[in-house]
Amino acid sequence: MMEHAPALVIAFPLFAAFASHLIGRLGSRIRDIWVFASLLLTWLFAVFLNLEVMQRGTYAYTLGADISSLASPAGFPVRIVLVIDGMSALIAFMAVSVTLASFIYSRRFMERVSGGGESADRYCSLVLLFLAGMLGMGLTGDFFTLFVFLEMTSISSASLVAFFRKGSSFEAAFKYMIISAINALFLLFGIGMIYSQYGLLNMAAIANEMVLNFSFLDKVALSLIVSAILLKLGSVPVHMWKVDVYQKVPSSVAVMCITSSLVGIYVLSRILFSVFFSMSALTGWMIVCLGSLSIIVGVSMALPQKDLKRMIAYASIAEIGYVMLGIGTGLAGMSSTFGTVALSGGVFHIINDALDLGLMFLIAGAVFYATGKTGISKLGGIAHRSASLSVLFIIGMLAVSGIPPFNGFVSKLIMYESVFCLNPVLSVIGILGSILMLSVFVKVFASVFLGSPYKGKFREIPLSMTAVMWIFALLIILLGLFPGLALDGLVSPAVEALLGHGIYMGVII
Amino acid sequence: MISTGMGSWSPLVFLICVAFISVVVQIIRSLGEGGFRKEEDKAEAFFSGGRLLIKNRVMDVYWGFFDAMGRYYGWMKRMHNGIVNDYVYWFVLLVTVVIGVVILL
Amino acid sequence: MIMKVLLAMVVPVAGILIGLLYKGIDRILAARMQGRVGPPLVQPLRDVRKLLVKENIVPDDAVGWLFSSMPFVALVSVMAILLYLPLGITPVLEGYGDLILVLYLLIIPSLALVLGGFASSSPYASVGGQREMVKMMSYEFPLAIAVISVAWLLYSSGAENVFSLSVISGTHVWGLAGIPGLAGLAVIFLCMLFVIPGELGRIPFDVSEADSEIAGGIFAEYSGRNLALFYLADAVKAVAIASLAVALFLPYTVSGIFGLGGAAAPAADFLFHLLKVFFVLFVSSTVVRVVTGRLAISRVVSVYWKYPVILSFLGLLLIMGGTLI
Numbered sequence: 051m052m053e054h055a056p057a058l059v060i061a062f063p064l065f066a067a068f069a070s071h072l073i074g075r076l077g078s079r080i081r082d083i084w085v086f087a088s089l090l091l092t093w094l095f096a097v098f099l100n101l102e103v104m105q106r107g108t109y110a111y112t113l114g115a116d117i118s119s120l121a122s123p124a125g126f127p128v129r130i131v132l133v134i135d136g137m138s139a140l141i142a143f144m145a146v147s148v149t150l151a152s153f154i155y156s157r158r159f160m161e162r163v164s165g166g167g168e169s170a171d172r173y174c175s176l177v178l179l180f181l182a183g184m185l186g187m188g189l190t191g192d193f194f195t196l197f198v199f200l201e202m203t204s205i206s207s208a209s210l211v212a213f214f215r216k217g218s219s220f221e222a223a224f225k226y227m228i229i230s231a232i233n234a235l236f237l238l239f240g241i242g243m244i245y246s247q248y249g250l251l252n253m254a255a256i257a258n259e260m261v262l263n264f265s266f267l268d269k270v271a272l273s274l275i276v277s278a279i280l281l282k283l284g285s286v287p288v289h290m291w292k293v294d295v296y297q298k299v300p301s302s303v304a305v306m307c308i309t310s311s312l313v314g315i316y317v318l319s320r321i322l323f324s325v326f327f328s329m330s331a332l333t334g335w336m337i338v339c340l341g342s343l344s345i346i347v348g349v350s351m352a353l354p355q356k357d358l359k360r361m362i363a364y365a366s367i368a369e370i371g372y373v374m375l376g377i378g379t380g381l382a383g384m385s386s387t388f389g390t391v392a393l394s395g396g397v398f399h400i401i402n403d404a405l406d407l408g409l410m411f412l413i414a415g416a417v418f419y420a421t422g423k424t425g426i427s428k429l430g431g432i433a434h435r436s437a438s439l440s441v442l443f444i445i446g447m448l449a450v451s452g453i454p455p456f457n458g459f460v461s462k463l464i465m466y467e468s469v470f471c472l473n474p475v476l477s478v479i480g481i482l483g484s485i486l487m488l489s490v491f492v493k494v495f496a497s498v499f500l501g502s503p504y505k506g507k508f509r510e511i512p513l514s515m516t517a518v519m520w521i522f523a524l525l526i527i528l529l530g531l532f533p534g535l536a537l538d539g540l541v542s543p544a545v546e547a548l549l550g551h552g553i554y555m556g557v558i559i
Numbered sequence: 560m561i562s563t564g565m566g567s568w569s570p571l572v573f574l575i576c577v578a579f580i581s582v583v584v585q586i587i588r589s590l591g592e593g594g595f596r597k598e599e600d601k602a603e604a605f606f607s608g609g610r611l612l613i614k615n616r617v618m619d620v621y622w623g624f625f626d627a628m629g630r631y632y633g634w635m636k637r638m639h640n641g642i643v644n645d646y647v648y649w650f651v652l653l654v655t656v657v658i659g660v661v662i663l664l
Numbered sequence: 665m666i667m668k669v670l671l672a673m674v675v676p677v678a679g680i681l682i683g684l685l686y687k688g689i690d691r692i693l694a695a696r697m698q699g700r701v702g703p704p705l706v707q708p709l710r711d712v713r714k715l716l717v718k719e720n721i722v723p724d725d726a727v728g729w730l731f732s733s734m735p736f737v738a739l740v741s742v743m744a745i746l747l748y749l750p751l752g753i754t755p756v757l758e759g760y761g762d763l764i765l766v767l768y769l770l771i772i773p774s775l776a777l778v779l780g781g782f783a784s785s786s787p788y789a790s791v792g793g794q795r796e797m798v799k800m801m802s803y804e805f806p807l808a809i810a811v812i813s814v815a816w817l818l819y820s821s822g823a824e825n826v827f828s829l830s831v832i833s834g835t836h837v838w839g840l841a842g843i844p845g846l847a848g849l850a851v852i853f854l855c856m857l858f859v860i861p862g863e864l865g866r867i868p869f870d871v872s873e874a875d876s877e878i879a880g881g882i883f884a885e886y887s888g889r890n891l892a893l894f895y896l897a898d899a900v901k902a903v904a905i906a907s908l909a910v911a912l913f914l915p916y917t918v919s920g921i922f923g924l925g926g927a928a929a930p931a932a933d934f935l936f937h938l939l940k941v942f943f944v945l946f947v948s949s950t951v952v953r954v955v956t957g958r959l960a961i962s963r964v965v966s967v968y969w970k971y972p973v974i975l976s977f978l979g980l981l982l983i984m985g986g987t988l989i
Contacts, residue, residue: 481808566762566827591889595719623961
């Protein structure tokens, strides 16, 4: 059964999503146990995938074939093929781990803010669907499956945005649906152009064909696909929907939304590294410019915000900018040492971004749970009521800004010391961005946590929420203290997998 | 201990040194007085002119920065107006720029 | 190895004493320039001893654990920076930390000041805290450009390990990029000297601790041993930032000229380094302190983000042009 892990990792959450609604009829405890067990099982599958990749290297899995790794029985690929390599296994593992943590956190959180019963059933199904979509996008080997899972992610996250049925949530969900419709449309348009040219949908097979005859239409298709994915990521100049969405989504889901943006980055790098690698210098520079703009706009717009979650949303736009900086330099300098180093910095920053900003959103959720407010003008002096929450916030704040000895510093160090070879101004923008990010979070800390003691109602934060937050903080500290382990074990296989487009093609053909 | 091509960083050595320095600083700190004799109103925040009427409202933070960057922020806030049509216009602009760059260069 | 461990223990403590010495010299020279006599050289040491005897008052509404731990964090972090900087001799923790680390570690003392100010629950301290934060945002821009420019210059002239401080202080950067490079580096050195009073909170950039405007600003509620620790942190920070400027731009050693060897060489280099640090601090901090007035906080932002940034970018362009020739 373990040999079918790639398919099960996607299929099982899908099945569990629909089953959880039925099981929810039996009682909320049983449903919670069911969801937790299925998430745990998916997590084990993802761990198994990672171990397999470390052993075997890149491999393919064809759905429904007799021999699962035989992707092209007649010289061209048939059936849905999933390709597991270092990078996709890492992203899948991250997605499942974050969802598992977010579910443990959300049990008590959703009880308080929405009341149990039907809406909780809905929440569980939507979260599992969201996870299945992310995993599908992360593991897939062909374009059309990518599109299908992208739609699945958009629909489930749009429902989650509108979860609290208030006017502002509906407005955010409406905006998000328009954006995701445009996103999917342009992606499909680009895929259609490629299909009309080559008659193939499998990414590696298309890459193989493109080596010989790369035409004008391919360039147009590339631009459309890249624009669509940039829209999904939330890079400047199409970042504005992200802020509205992150503000209205429940905090535990906000953590998953960050991960879905990071899956979007994975998709971008997969397409640009393994399929369109002949245009790597040009696309690399484009990604680098958009990334630096994202850093600048993200931190500068985060400063004047008055709502806690909007601020963290703008900060996440800036962090995506950092990852784009790393990946873009990896593309532009694909044949030199600094490119490889920058790419490993970017990939490590993906992990750090999920942890750091995830912790920030969880803390924002905890503050909302305890006080019922998210506007920073109404909060203040929370540190007097909950010292552990403020310590967690300080850890998260220092990690996001990249202060040693936390994990953010390591990935930023690696990026600065390689990106400056491409252009020194990029490193300067990075350093400036990190100091401005620090000022954003110091403002939040001072407004929300410090000051005279908080006079309003302050509910006790339940153990499950605190435990998940401390697990995130612990991971931040551990990754900061032992960066070598993460770099050798998780990041290097991913970097090698991205750079080895020959191996990627060889697995399918 | 990691080393990029151009530099290196070892968190463990850093923490060992910080631990040692903390001991030194703690020695210096312990040379001083720990507490204070509690008198009337001694521990109230200093606010020349008597009692503090408004307790801390840390809302208008970073006034100096926003004042100095006034024009930039005015422009930025006008662009981020929350209307979906404008979001789509920005996307169309992005597609145009990307197509232009990819095709012409 | 034993030598390294011994140095790692001695250097931070020596940093405190040297910092207090520089503070004393600074006060005497500033006083003479203003036509006064000035306090004796050991006055800063006496100030610290006085502060240690006073009561340590913690305000009622302050977040106690944060309020009391911030001075500790400030002093520890700034002493740790000294271990990574070349003080005439090679850095004590050579190979374990580089230039970017020093740049980020310099943020921590100022951050401790800001958080301490905010934790004081005094309106004056909050204003001081946010002013300090805005000041930090402002001067990091030219500082970052200066640091990256020097590293880039070394990289494009083919050096290995360009961010390692021993490599930077071992290479003479002034001759590497021809005449345009020399001009560019001079401009960037000027901007770096301009950053130093901002980093140290000296006039014209002492907005955060403006005695006459906001009653001491960040330090309004601090007293006793906490204030003593902040005072010491300020003294050591002067040594740290000046040593960074010296390491980047004035990396010359004396022992080569005089042909010294053995144990005399590091000692002579160390003394020469102290001389260079004094020169940098005198030019950028003491002289500027007595001739200018305080800048308003919005001015601080524009003063740092207009001219130094433009000049530094100009310097960077000159350097890039110089390497192409």
